[in-house]
Amino acid sequence: MVYIAMATGFLLILIGFYGALTNRNLLRMIVAFSIADTGINLVIISVGYLPGRTAPILDTTVTAAAAAARIIDPVPQALVLTAIVIGVGVTALMLAYTLKLYEKKRTLDIAKFTELKW
Amino acid sequence: MTGKNMIKRLLALLLLASIGAMFASLLLAYVPDTDLNFTARYYAEHTAADIGAANIVTAIIVTYRGLDTLGEVTVLFLASGIVGLVLSFGRKQNTTLRNLVPVGELLTTASQYLAPIIMLLGVYVFVNGHLTPGGGFQGGAIIASGMLLLLLSDPLKRFSHTLIATVESFSGVGYIALGLVGLVLAGGFLDSRILPNGVLGELISAGAIPLIYSLIGLKVGAEFSSMLTSLSETEDL
Numbered sequence: 001m002v003y004i005a006m007a008t009g010f011l012l013i014l015i016g017f018y019g020a021l022t023n024r025n026l027l028r029m030i031v032a033f034s035i036a037d038t039g040i041n042l043v044i045i046s047v048g049y050l051p052g053r054t055a056p057i058l059d060t061t062v063t064a065a066a067a068a069a070r071i072i073d074p075v076p077q078a079l080v081l082t083a084i085v086i087g088v089g090v091t092a093l094m095l096a097y098t099l100k101l102y103e104k105k106r107t108l109d110i111a112k113f114t115e116l117k118w
Numbered sequence: 119m120t121g122k123n124m125i126k127r128l129l130a131l132l133l134l135a136s137i138g139a140m141f142a143s144l145l146l147a148y149v150p151d152t153d154l155n156f157t158a159r160y161y162a163e164h165t166a167a168d169i170g171a172a173n174i175v176t177a178i179i180v181t182y183r184g185l186d187t188l189g190e191v192t193v194l195f196l197a198s199g200i201v202g203l204v205l206s207f208g209r210k211q212n213t214t215l216r217n218l219v220p221v222g223e224l225l226t227t228a229s230q231y232l233a234p235i236i237m238l239l240g241v242y243v244f245v246n247g248h249l250t251p252g253g254g255f256q257g258g259a260i261i262a263s264g265m266l267l268l269l270l271s272d273p274l275k276r277f278s279h280t281l282i283a284t285v286e287s288f289s290g291v292g293y294i295a296l297g298l299v300g301l302v303l304a305g306g307f308l309d310s311r312i313l314p315n316g317v318l319g320e321l322i323s324a325g326a327i328p329l330i331y332s333l334i335g336l337k338v339g340a341e342f343s344s345m346l347t348s349l350s351e352t353e354d355l
Contacts, residue, residue, distance in 0.1 A: 002150050003145065003148070006145055006148065007145060010138075010141040010142075010144075010145060013137075013141070014134055014137065014138055014141070017133075017134055017137065018130065018131075018134055021130035021133070021134070022126075022127055022130050047148075048158075049150065050150060050151055050152065050153075050154070051150060051152075055251065056161075056162070056173070056174040056175055057172055057173045057174065057175075057249075057250070057251065058165075058166055058172045058173075058174070058318060058319070059172060059319065064165075064166030064167070064318065067162040067163065067165075067166070067174075068154055068159050068162040068163050071154075071162055071174065073151075073154060073155065073158040074158060074161055074162070074174040074175045074178055075157055075158055075161070075178065077175045078175050078178040078179050078183065081175065081179060081253075081255060082179075082186070082187075082190050084255075085190060085194060085255050085259075085338070086190065086193055086194070088194075088259070088342070089193060089194050089196075089197030089198070090197070092197055092198070092201050092345045092349070093197055093200060093201060093204075095349065096200070096201040096204045096205050096348070096349065097204065099205065099349070099352055100204055100205070100207075
């Protein structure tokens, strides 16, 4: 189970990198980066999973006293919550810059932006 | 496809194959833990008594690692500020608006009914952040998705920037102020124990966590909304 989640995460990272490296359209590259981002989050979440345990939320079945033996690792979940939010901010920034670049050159092809090329 | 492109694609595939080999070795060597590690064990054993939050992830984000969350909110604030700055730079005033295709009766009516309910759900999610899987960031994102629905149903709709900026500033200042109160009344900056912990699992419990997470929710919602409005106001391409 945890191996499936982890393998899916790694696969999504590879798909995202492949898309970012081979596509020349800026919007497609942003989509590819988002896919890689999702894959990284999935891998981190799967690292915190312990077989046979439940979510780190206390209630009548998972009492405070028995929590250490019943719950999965809450730290990767907190990390991924941060990572998702930062990912949204990064995506919004990329979209804003893409809009500006399109306004300037009327194209989304990254090969046409040669100012910083050597 | 030209030869140059072929070489580029081949190099990309080669790079991916090597990264994939690294991932495969990580995956094959991975053995899931059977017990919580030291940090996680501490959080599992001490959260209920020290913080009083039923959701341990929330206790980590709001109290144990509160300073990191402040940094995260700051990064988000910077991102939304830069999006607004980049998009407003050189924007033409009084541009002629495009004639948009009408969005249709279904979307217009549905968005009018759904948007308030979606925003109410967002508020519910961040108010109950210390009890259920949810919290300020998720609730804020849900509120912003309600705004997105309104923008989709009427792309020319304009939200008040003053209102968004006011909500954002007040929740941000309130968040810092609560953190400073923690410095005086409790153990340190952003300590949630300035209010009594209460009974585990009740709505009003876990000290100042519901208050802090509500402010984070409002702030995140305002920041996402400001990004959305900035992006939607550049329709003059």
